[in-house]
Amino acid sequence: MSDGLRPGDPARLGGYEVLERLGDGGMGTVFLARSPQGRRVAVKVVRPELSHDEEFRGRFRSEVNRARQVPPFCTAEVLDADPDHDPPYLVVEYVEGPSLAQVVREQGPLGAAQLHSIAVGVATALTAIHGAGVIHRDLKPANVLIAPGGIKVIDFGIARAFEATSQHTRTNQMVGTVSYMAPERFDTASGRPVGPAADIFAWGALVAHAATGRNPFGGDSATATAMRILTQPPDLTGLGGPMRELVSRALEKDPAARPTARELLDGLLTAASPGGAGGAAQLLGGTPAATVSPTAAGDDQGQRSTPPGLATAGRANSRRRRLLTALGVTAAVIAVLVPASLFGPKLLRGQSNPDPDGSTTTGSPAASGPTAATPTPTSGTPTASPSASVDPTRAMLAGQRRFLLHVVEINRDLSLPSHGEVEVGDGTGKDALFVLEPVGVDYMIKSVNPDIAHRPCLGVKIDSEGYASLVGADCQPTKATVFAMSREGKDDKGRTSYSIINDEYGVVQWSPSKKVIYVEFLGDAPIDTTFSLVDRGAV
Missing domain, CATH: 2.80.10.50 (Trefoil (Acidic Fibroblast Growth Factor, subunit A))
Structure with a gap:
């Protein structure tokens, strides 16, 4: 929803003509702008107090470069950035469509087919984001846009530049929305970096919110919500079937117990088949899900065993993965495709497909x-x-x-x-x-x-x-x-x-x-x- 331009808003940012104010967030203000080529883009102008922070500028540029490695499928493509501008800004693809937060607020909880489409789309985006070595850090319904061609995840990766720069935050302040923060994000004393598993936790909270209209750890205050995330099981009342199992595992307190984004995606595609997990494997001519042997691939938290019930979701044999990629769409997945190029070099395991950058190397x-x-x-x-x-x-x-x-x-x-x-x-x-x-x-x-x-x-x-x-x-x-x-x-x-x-x-x-x-x-x-x-x- 646009808000016009206010007194003091810029008329131009670099080569971009500013048209409207789209909204404000914890990291800055977002404007609709027109590029020199006439394309409509979204420009995020970061908070002015960061303009003279050299540590922030360095991290901002580094994170933008990493975010550019994310395939622009189910994500808003990063187009440009100027960390040296006063104030710094980021340019991304402009996506028309309401956010998931707006849809749930105005229409209530999603139906089963819509929910599955959202769950698959966000898991697909996380697979691409993590495959490029990027962590979102601020995944929430407001950062999932319902575009005409499918969902788009926005604001990925850049939060690290804000969160890692001590000068701009108050003591114990973190970038993100408490309701979607993983337990490990509150453990600031450990000094351990936030991993991809934090995004998986946010995915679980997001899907639960879309299914029920409420956050599974909702409290009367941010402090109460944080305490429930740290100490209480999620309230998943109203969410059933295979989706409940996946969401429950995504919301585990221990990061090592959560599935990876690819495991979520494979689990969702498997659950969408006529016969459930075992039915999917049989439909594709493979072994039933409970008996497929895992590969030697690792996961986001290091070398660990796959959680029970997901043993094959993320560790399926290459024949099944190629078939899932070729099918791309299941009966319950609306407007969400899963091409092989999405997964990137770090997630594809031993397939005879093109090189990760798109050029074929087989037999070369x-x-x-x-x-x-x-x-x-x-x-x-x-x-x-x-x-x-x-x-x-x-x-x-x-x-x-x-x-x-x-x-x-x-x-x-x-x-x-x-x-x-x-x-x-x-x-x-x-x-x-x-x-x-x-x-x-x-x-x-x-x-x-x-x-x-x-x-x-x-x-x-x-x-x-x-x-x-x-x-x-x-x-x-x-x-x-x-x-x-x-x-x-x-x-x-x-x-x-x-x-x-x-x-x-x-x-x-x-x-x-x-x-x-x-x-x-x-x-x-x-x-x-x-x-x-x-x-x-x-x-």
Whole structure:
């Protein structure tokens, strides 16, 4: 709903002509504007007090860059941003349509078909958002728009720039709406970063609100609501069937007990079939849901067992996943499609589909063969190319193949020799071979060098002067050993290149002056070092 323009509102922001005020929120004011090309866009102007906060500007730029990696399917596409403007602003796709909050407020709780469509659409959006290494942090009915072509989730990812900048918040103040905050978000003393599981909790509260017209932890005040979230079970009266089971698991107090976004999505698609969970598997020619074996893929909280009842929802075999992708729509899903490209490189597990950036690599010499700078290892490691039916990029991202970690900018390869300090070399020895161990939407990077079997995973080490380097570490998912891989482009052989990012310490970089690999929090600086995966055979 527009509110015209008020005295003091800007007439222009950069190259954008401001047309109307759309609303105000905790992070700033949203305007309808016209781009230089004539396209209507939504411009979010952040609070003026942040204009001179350099920490905020750096984080804002970094989070915008990550948000741009999210496929614009079921999300409002991030188009532009200017963190250096006074005040800073963000430009996103303008979505016409009411919010879920407005629909429920005006029409009451949703019917079963509408509810399922909303649940699938938001789970789809979260799958894409998490697959790009982004966490929403402020998912709520007001941030879900009911567009003519389906639902759109807005305001994803950027909340981290606000929440992580201490200067703009009062003590114990957090960005977000209390009714949709996960229990771990109130534990500010632990210092633990908020993970994708917090968005899953918000999904559960959002779906419960859409189904019943009330929040499952609603109290008389924000404090009372927070206490109920921390100590009481959710009130799901009025919500039944398979949806109740999924929502209940999403609202678990323990983040590790919640399903991932992909597990939610698969569970919703399975529940929509004529025969329920088992019926879906049978309909697709697979094993009944309760008996399908999980894969080796991790999840948002690290390596844990899948919650009972969802054992196959997120761990189905590749044949079933390809069929679900091909079907795209079920009888109960209205205007929500699930294409393979949505899931991104971190969530697709060993499918013979196109490369995560959209180009096909199956059977391509550039994707599987050695390069001049990365000759065949001399340690006797098998180097047979994968069969034509296996996509090597996806197989490597799924932890199913060994690879060289090729530094694109210097045409060299990482290695982890027996002394445990990461180096660069020519990729010819056993210390240059790695595999990925998926941990949710991120990874641990494990060396297969038998000489360092006691500490084979890459980890960040901070020395006495605060310098961050890469060393061998125990293969336990911690803030020092888990890395995101974000697509950045192509190397000279046509392989997808990635930046490697540790959420706690920053981006893996190469120092031309010191000739070493190090880790640095870049803020708004560009990423200088990218890596490609050079296939070296099945694990």
